[in-house]
Amino acid sequence: MSLEAAKAKAENAQLPWRLVRIDGQSRPVTKDYRPNRLNFEITKGKVTRVTRG
Secondary structure: OEHHHHHHHHHHOOOOEEEEEEOOEEOOOOOOOOOOOEEEEEEOOEEEEEEEO
């Protein structure tokens, strides 16, 4: 799924989201745990992993 499609689904469900990794490179993120937040990992423009927290 593309990042745009994943963002749209998260926003439609009123879930916060953030990018945590792009093409193997980690992005700076906070350490606070939010069980409803989606963490997206992107490889070559596609969402390859989604975790919560």
